[in-house]
Amino acid sequence: MAETNISDLIEQYLKEILGEDDIAEIKRSEIANRFAVVPSQINYVINTRFTLQNGYIVESKRGGGGYIRIEHVDLVDDTKIFDELIDYIGDSIGQSNADQIIVALLEDKVINNREADLMSSAIDKNSLRISDKVTENTVRARVLIGMINRLRFESTDSHE
DSSP states (O other), rough: OHHHHHHHHHHHHHHHHHHSSSSSEEOOHHHHHHHOOOHHHHHHHHHHHHGGGGGEEEEESSSSEEEEEEEEOOOOOOOOHHHHHHHHTOOOOHHHHHHHHHHHHHHTTTSSSHHHHHHHHHSHHHHOOSSSSHHHHHHHHHHHHHHHHHHHHHHHTOOO
16 A cells, blocks of 8 residues: 555656646656655656556656656647557557546547547447457457547647
């Protein structure tokens, strides 16, 4: 339980830094020292909570002058992110990761609540009703990619 709490605190701290600028450049060791945790705990928080499907791009440079740069991206204004989301989805995606993508699209106001509900329903395991998990995740990926492609074109059209 303590690990979850410290992860929440680290996430909150990083989001506060991001709140000022939408870009945070940090040193893993400095954050680890601040929270008295090992650097791998910082990696865990970044790898699980600052993901592309949650609306973040993370860049890491190793070495003595190394840093981690976290950038919150606005999916509405940055249509190249749709390509990165599609690359992330690939040929297969599980329910949880797909739901995270939909939540990020909703939070960035790319879609509204009704559209989010429709997307979630379309890719839900109960709607797909495929007994083979591999096939289910493949179909989910195809459906989600189709919807994201449609959003990209609407987003591009609406900015012209």
